[in-house]
Amino acid sequence: MTRKKPESWPQSTRRAFLQDTSLALIGLAGGGVPGVSWAVNGDTLHIRNYQDLTSLDSVTSLSAAEGIISAAINQNLLRFKPDGTWDTKLDAAESFEQIDATHYAFRLKPGQVFSNGYGEMTADDVKFSFERMVDPAMNAINRPDMGPLSHVEVHDRYSGTFVLHTPYAAFIPVAVAGPSGEILSRRAVTAAGGRFTTDPPCSSGPYLLKSWQAQRKTVLARNPQWAGRKSAFEEIHVYAMPDPKTAEMAFEAGELDSAWISVETVAPFKQEMPDNSSIRVLPSGRNYWLGMNQENPALADIRIRRAIQYAIDVEAVVEAAWFGLAKVSAGPIPEGMTGHRDSALIPPRGDPEKARQLLAEAQVKLPLRLRLDVNNDALELTAVQVMQWSLRKVGIEVEIDAQDNSTFLTIGREDMGDQWRDVQLFMQSFTGLADPYYSLTWFTSAQLGLWNWERFSNEEFDRLSDLALATTVEAERNRMYHRMQDLMEESGCYRFVTNSVMPQIYRNTIKPAFRADGYAMLRDIRPADTRT
Amino acid sequence: MAKPRGTVYRTFSALKKDPLGMTGFVLVSIILLLTVLAPWLAPYDPLEVNVYNRLSSPSAEHWLGTDQLGRDVLSRVLFGGQVALKVSLVAISVSMAIGLILGMMAGFGPRWLDRILVISFDTVRSFPTIMFALAIVALTGPSLNTVIGVIIITSIPVYARVVRTQTQALRERDFILAERAMGASTSRILRDHVLPNIAAPLFILASMDVPAVVGMEAGLSFLGLGVSPPTPSWGSILNDGYSYLRNSPWPIIAGGLPLIAVTLGFTFFGESLRDIFDPKLRRKDQ
DSSP, X not given: XXXXXXXXXXXXXXXXXXXXHHHHHHHHHHSOOTTOOTTTTTSEEEEEESSOOSOOSTTTOOSXXXXXXXHHHOBOSEEEOTTTSSOEEEXXXXXXXXXXXXXXXXXXXXXXXXXXXXXXXXXXXXXXXXXXXXXXXXXXXXXXXXXXXXXXXXXXXXXXXEEESSXXXXXXXXXXXXXXXXXXXXXXXXXXXXXXXXXXXXXXXXXXXXXXXXXXXXXXXXXXXXXXXXXXXXXXXXXEXXXXXXXHHHHHTTSOSEEEOOHHHHHHHHHSOOTTEEEEXXXXXXXXXXXXXXXXXXXXXXXXXXHHHHHOOXXXXXXXXXTTOSOBOSXXXXXXXXXXXXXXXXXXXXXXXXHHHHHHHTXXXXXXXXXXXXXXXXXXXXXXXXXXXXXXXXXXXXXXXXXXXXXXXXXTOGXXXXXXXXXXXXXXXXXXXXXXXXXXXXXXXXXXXXXXTTOOOOHHHHHHHXXXXXXXXXXXXXXXXXXXXXXXXXXXXXXEEEOOEEEEEEETTEEOOBOTTSOBOGGGXXXXXXXX | OHHHHHHHHHHHHHHHTOHHHHHHHHHHHHHHHHHXXXXXXXXXXXXXXXXXXTTOOOOSSXXXXXXXXXXXXXXXXXXXXXXXXXXXXXXXXXXXXXXXXXXXXXXXXXXXXXXXXXXXXXXXXXXXXXXXXXXXXXXXXXXXXXXXXXXXXXXXXXXXXXXXXXXXXXXXXXXXHHHHHTTOOHHHHIIIIIHHHHHHHHHHHHHXXXXXXXXXXXXXXXXXXXXXXXXXXXXXXXXXXXXXXXXXXXXXXXXXHHHHHHHHHHHHHHHHHHHHHOGXXXXXXX
């Protein structure tokens, strides 16, 4: 969509010239063609991704940055609707139904083919794709997404049944419609050695992976064998741009059609909007909190952890780092989802007096010196500096240790050595999915040393986690998830901050499509004046 | 006792005749004064957060506005000068002292020692400074001490090479040979005869190194590899300013101006000193 410009031409004149000429030509050709965009059709969409890929294989993929791409080149049985909700609709499946608490039946649409000559998608490919995720030999990093999946029974070429060991309330939103539920070709993946990274052996989605240049861009091309509605763009260029400022400048320069921008840029952009553009501040599934490692000697006393909870003014943190665009959160489960709490046990503004009292009770010698690890990111650094100031007021001196993302992600992991023992405070975040299970499963005892860096271990929490997963009664699940978040807070290991927001800017020449957590859905982005 | 005063007087007299040198001297003096007096001059605690007054424009209360956390930018710039001064003072002193010793050893010692030391200097200098700094920071974590350490390691060869060249030029001079013939020890020759003759160029080099060192500290802090938050440094002020440039240009301006002043001040002053003490290298335009 965005084209290179001859540098010698004044930008505005050239734009106006192109626009006027194109409109005139369309007018001459047919008096205007409804449903066809002069600027977009058959052209290229340029979009920002917040980081580069490491793997497009559901067994090893790590981030939503990869999910954005893989969702455009693969199909799930069901997929999320592109309307900003977690509602699902049929994708590769012709039908999908729950038979009982542990059985789900599916039937594939006939005639869906994998690229590179790997033939038609069959129920056996579904079986292969799901069972490799739970195969211990595969050691899939996203294994928890599949919950208690046992196996897939194949009935004929197109139909089969999922069999679960126990009921799994998040089976559809997390396992079937989520990134781990993408259907791969058994023949193609086996020929590739059973795994792949950034070179998928074939695709079945509306786009194909045309090329990938590390740290630069991923190019998707229209899949000529795609049997569904014709893909909107000939190509989609997805640029790996970790720095939102770069993306903002690229957007202003006309090099991007859509970009996730930083929260602090929303107000200046709204005051002086780039040409022909709009901004949407979408809710994000990214949950931020301050974690405390309760096994570190400095934080072993719950009164110290509680003091830290009470000392921090979360309202000020959110105001400073999110520019008032986000809301203070009461737990990892975002608004609108089962289990969301309206308020936390500790008031958002904290209570410094109570914090001082708790520190006195714990007979802490002040100033108490602690280290706070954080990802080296402007937003998170701003947030932790407000926390640092709040804590300083009650006699806790915090040293901030900002680390690059790849280093930061290892500090609490037991398999990376003994450094997890030295972790004290840290600001952590992660993106949830469409079910509360996914928001809380990372805090169970089974996650100790993996993602549970707080070393929070509570029998009741673990039990409720299993029970909430096994029940489909919404009110029951709601009550259980409330209790679980209460337990987290009561442990003193967490000070919840926000569920964040995701500001997206886009040209008015496109009709954007976003998931409920704000991420772009590439296959659903269309030219602005096409019919839906 | 009269001799040093005479040197200072002559230096200052010569400086007065060089407008650029005088400008540099004035700038350096102002910067040093503001930095040393920061605790008394700063209107606010540079760490005091007031998020509800963030990114405000200059006003009577905040002469250079506030940053993204509502901290007074002027106070942060003044205290940031202390970080720059500390880094340059410590890093240059230590690297100059070590460079002096190693340079004299290379210049006056046996040939094999000279070769080993020169290869070592060249090896250290062959690493691009920023890449070297990134590697060290990755291993040890960002901190002011790491920054100082990196600057010391990368600056030692610069001083050592200058000292080596000067020492080699002196070692065959008649007065040194006469001292040797009279049985003077190597350490005495170096201390009493070589050192006084190489001190002036060394100090000139040091003064001209200040902006480079300040710039390096600011660069590393800008990249988030220098001082830890919330310590104010000109680099971290620039970094914060960059992130919020669309919201307010003042932190960028406030963090950039002292860097410009330091660069100009020490460069003009250093060049002027060089011209005074070494007329052979006098600027072409004079």
